[in-house]
Amino acid sequence: xxASLTDFARLTNGQAVALDRIxxxxxxxxxxxxxxxxxxxCRVSALFGAVSPQQGNTRLYVVxxxxxxxxxxxxxxxxxxxxxxxxxxxxxxxHLFEREIAEQFGVRPEGHPWLKPVxxxxxxxxxxxxxxxxxxxxxxxxxxxxxxxxxxxxxxAVGPVHAGVIEPGHFRFQCxxxxxxxxxxxxxxxxxxxxxxxxxxxxxxxxxxxETLSGDATVAHATAYCQVSEALxxxxxxxxxxxxxxxxxxxxxxxxxxGDLGALAGDVGYLPTASFCGRIRGDxxxxxxxxxxxxxxxxxxxxxxxxxxVDAERLAELGRRLDACEKDARxxxxxxxxxxxxxxxxxEVGTVPRAVAVELGLVGPAARAAGLERDIRRDxxxxxxxxxxxxxxxxxxxDVFARAYVRWLEIQYAIAFxxxxxxxxxxxxARLPVGVFAPDQFAVALTEGLRGEVxxxxxxxxxxxxxxxxxxxxxxxxxxxxxxxxxxxxxSDFPICNKSFNLSYCGHDL
Amino acid sequence: MIQEIVARFxxxxxxxxxxxxxxxxxxxxxxxRPVVDPARCVTGCHACEAACPTGALSAASxxxxxxxxxxxxxxxxxxxxHQAISWSxxxxxxxxxxxxxxxxxxxxxIDIKRAALDxxxxxxxxxxxxxxQVSAGGCNACExxxxxxxxxxxDLSRFGIQFVASPRHADGLLVTGxxxxxxxxxxxxxxxxxxxxxxxxxxGACAISGGVFAGSPEVGDGASSVVPVDLYIPGCPxxxxxxxxxxxxxxxxIST
Numbered sequence: 001x002x003a004s005l006t007d008f009a010r011l012t013n014g015q016a017v018a019l020d021r022i023x024x025x026x027x028x029x030x031x032x033x034x035x036x037x038x039x040x041x042c043r044v045s046a047l048f049g050a051v052s053p054q055q056g057n058t059r060l061y062v063v064x065x066x067x068x069x070x071x072x073x074x075x076x077x078x079x080x081x082x083x084x085x086x087x088x089x090x091x092x093x094x095h096l097f098e099r100e101i102a103e104q105f106g107v108r109p110e111g112h113p114w115l116k117p118v119x120x121x122x123x124x125x126x127x128x129x130x131x132x133x134x135x136x137x138x139x140x141x142x143x144x145x146x147x148x149x150x151x152x153x154x155x156x157a158v159g160p161v162h163a164g165v166i167e168p169g170h171f172r173f174q175c176x177x178x179x180x181x182x183x184x185x186x187x188x189x190x191x192x193x194x195x196x197x198x199x200x201x202x203x204x205x206x207x208x209x210x211e212t213l214s215g216d217a218t219v220a221h222a223t224a225y226c227q228v229s230e231a232l233x234x235x236x237x238x239x240x241x242x243x244x245x246x247x248x249x250x251x252x253x254x255x256x257x258x259g260d261l262g263a264l265a266g267d268v269g270y271l272p273t274a275s276f277c278g279r280i281r282g283d284x285x286x287x288x289x290x291x292x293x294x295x296x297x298x299x300x301x302x303x304x305x306x307x308x309x310v311d312a313e314r315l316a317e318l319g320r321r322l323d324a325c326e327k328d329a330r331x332x333x334x335x336x337x338x339x340x341x342x343x344x345x346x347x348e349v350g351t352v353p354r355a356v357a358v359e360l361g362l363v364g365p366a367a368r369a370a371g372l373e374r375d376i377r378r379d380x381x382x383x384x385x386x387x388x389x390x391x392x393x394x395x396x397x398x399d400v401f402a403r404a405y406v407r408w409l410e411i412q413y414a415i416a417f418x419x420x421x422x423x424x425x426x427x428x429x430a431r432l433p434v435g436v437f438a439p440d441q442f443a444v445a446l447t448e449g450l451r452g453e454v455x456x457x458x459x460x461x462x463x464x465x466x467x468x469x470x471x472x473x474x475x476x477x478x479x480x481x482x483x484x485x486x487x488x489x490x491x492s493d494f495p496i497c498n499k500s501f502n503l504s505y506c507g508h509d510l
Numbered sequence: 511m512i513q514e515i516v517a518r519f520x521x522x523x524x525x526x527x528x529x530x531x532x533x534x535x536x537x538x539x540x541x542x543r544p545v546v547d548p549a550r551c552v553t554g555c556h557a558c559e560a561a562c563p564t565g566a567l568s569a570a571s572x573x574x575x576x577x578x579x580x581x582x583x584x585x586x587x588x589x590x591x592h593q594a595i596s597w598s599x600x601x602x603x604x605x606x607x608x609x610x611x612x613x614x615x616x617x618x619x620i621d622i623k624r625a626a627l628d629x630x631x632x633x634x635x636x637x638x639x640x641x642x643q644v645s646a647g648g649c650n651a652c653e654x655x656x657x658x659x660x661x662x663x664x665d666l667s668r669f670g671i672q673f674v675a676s677p678r679h680a681d682g683l684l685v686t687g688x689x690x691x692x693x694x695x696x697x698x699x700x701x702x703x704x705x706x707x708x709x710x711x712x713x714g715a716c717a718i719s720g721g722v723f724a725g726s727p728e729v730g731d732g733a734s735s736v737v738p739v740d741l742y743i744p745g746c747p748x749x750x751x752x753x754x755x756x757x758x759x760x761x762x763x764i765s766t
Contacts, residue, residue: 119692120692121691121692121728139692139695140692160693160696161642161644161677161696161700163675163676164643164657164673164675165643165645165653165656165657165660165673166645166653167645167648167650167653168644168645168646168693168696188692189646189647189690189692189693189696190645190647190648190687190690190692190693191647191690191691191692191728192647192688192690192723192726192728192729193723193726193727193728193729194723194726196726196728197723197725197726204560204561204562204563204585205563205564205722208563208564208581208583208722209722209723212649212651212722212723212746213649214649214650215648215649215650215651215652215653215654215747216650216651216654218651272514272517272518275661275662276517276521276662278658278660278661278662279521279524279661279662279663281658281661282658282661282663282750285658286537289537289539289540290537290539291539292539293537293538293539293540293541293597294541294582295655295747295749296651296654296747298581298582298583298746299541299583299584307584307588308539327520328520328521331517331520331521332517332521335513335514335517338513339513504650505645505650506647506648506649506650509690
């Protein structure tokens with residue numbers, strides 16, 4: 001690992017370095033180093049293309065997370081022409097990154113085992129890996145799917161429009177009776193072109209695009225964007241602002257986790273918890289609205305800190321609501337673990353073993369439920385989490401129950417964390433001025449959102465504007481985990497498996 | 511069974527009295543209908559228009575707010591050097607016509623009488639309205655705050671309004687998102703699968719105007735670029751009370 005480590009620039013979360021300090025290696029060397037580091041325990045946080053100074057080349061940047069050392073490792077290499085050898089056969093967790101690079105830049109990873117589009121759109125370079133005719137519309141999810149042949153094998157297609165109030169995606173199951181042999185997930189329906197819209201920024205719209213990357217993770221994505229901005233401007237956010245961001249981030253986690261547990265209960269027909277949690281989730285959203293007027297934290301997180309300060313009375317009110325919420329949530333959620341009919345449906349369903357979670361590079365509750373100690377708040381701390389630790393919630397079994405129970409642990413830890421912050425909120429300004437961005441920089445910021453690692457990488461041009469802005473939502477890492485979880489399960493288990501991951505479609509589709 | 515009964519008492523009865531009683535309390539920092547104080551607004555300043563991310567305030571259309579584009583973000587109020595812009599607690603924002611969302615900047619309520627369905631349609635749908643929700647490039651916030659209406663606190667089904675699993679069961683669509691290129695066909699097909707008469711409700715700035723994504727070549731300018739829209743509910747996302755108010759005024763359940 002040590003030999004490979006020297007190939008990378010070392011960064012910490014929320015740091016910017018001059019772009020020319022990112023080593024540009026030979027592509028073969030970079031790929032070997034990525035594979036060696038991943039083998040040694042690192043994981044791929046980002047791998048993306050950008051315009052290379054060498055005409056016709058595509059510059060590939062990688063950011064690895066070395067959680068043991070609390071470091072981020074960055075390096076680059078040029079893919080020459082319109083093809084390069086795929087790394088996926090040696091390193092499975094880059095499979096979707098290479099598909100994304102192929103789609104955005106029209107460069108083919110030769111030997112990629114499943115080279116399909118990610119979001120079903122035209123490339124940015126005019127080159128097309130799939131040689132689709134220029135004038136023809138690209139239809140989402142149209143193309144080959146992995147098929148299991150056999151007389152008694154049948155295919156079930158679901159979506160894009162689903163039965164519930166939920167975002168669109170297409171699920172293709174290969175089934176033998178009730179048993180699912182394979183699930184393939186085709187997304188891209190929610191693609192809005194946000195990465196292109198961010199180019200040339202920041203401008204009046206940028207922070208709002210960050211807030212709407214994935215609506216229920218507004219605080220996580222806005223915080224990552226603001227950390228990138230502060231790094232590029234060479235300024236720190238106010239201590240008070242950082243603490244308030246932490247409170248809002250944990251409220252966001254609580255709200256969604258409580259909603260997820262209610263939805264899981266609903267999917268196994270256990271209505272008490274389903275209806276209690278649906279209501280309690282709203283109470284948590286209203287706590288976020290107490291801070292900033294918006295139930296989703298819109299307008300709260302801003303470069304330099306937060307847009308809304310709080311006084312003692314507001315903090316006291318938040319504390320009172322938190323106490324009431326804790327009591328209600330405990331009663332509602334602990335019913336699940338005491339009810340045999342619920343536990344029978346949750347246990348040993350949708351299991352993702354630890355080794356598979358490592359290989360796929362899963363993040364967030366899905367990884368922790370498979371026993372991985374993986375949490376940005378602890379491993380790559382930034383902001384308030386440098387000063388105030390939050391316990392790591394893990395479970396070993398990797399099944400639906402584990403993903404549910406880890407959520408319950410995280411709800412409790414979030415409540416304790418917020419309570420601590422309310423009693424020890426730093427003084428000073430809620431927001432400090434942030435100047436213009438430095439030119440030719442490379443900045444990385446990660447936050448632990450409710451689904452796991454949110455990673456933003458920005459590269460500025462000679463004017464200090466965004467020449468490339470890469471967003472990695474945790475869902476990008478985790479959709480493959482859901483597909484895996486369905487193997488050899490009954491197709492009727494899909495709803496609870498899906499809810500136990502609760503992935504973002506728009507966060508993946510961007 | 512005993513544990514569920516005990517829990518049921520602990521959790522209490524939570525369904526709100528509204529619309530027979532008062533609406534649920536809104537947060538004091540709630541940003542409802544924006545208002546410009548004409549006495550403070552300095553002609554030729556344009557600071558708010560420069561700060562507006564979506565052109566809801568625009569020099570090209572002086573004197574008006576386009577609530578269909580507004581993200582209800584704090585940017586314009588923060589940018590105003592004269593503190594002329596404030597946010598009222600007025601949550602009643604829904605309108606039948608897109609043009610009704612373009613409102614004078616100084617305080618004036620939307621003409622809410624125009625929100626109700628008329629005649630035969632009201633008779634048909636006023637007591638039973640089944641909706642199919644389609645997210646077409648939405649960020650899941652509008653979806654979440656539409657879905658929350660089905661929880662026990664709001665209990666949407668007491669008004670005969672339900673989200674149903676198939677367009678074949680539905681009287682209308684509730685559309686969120688700017689309509690991404692990749693969802694345009696699915697939205698059209700879902701609409702075509704509804705039996706007539708059918709209605710479409712556009713929820714959120716994206717579904718009304720493209721919102722924060724307007725101008726991206728990967729999205730359209732809202733639901734009306736694909737299907738005809740009967741009710742527009744502004745916000746980013748709209749508060750659940752704003753959505754419920756729009757739905758209830760649409761079916762004629764409330765008129766004030």
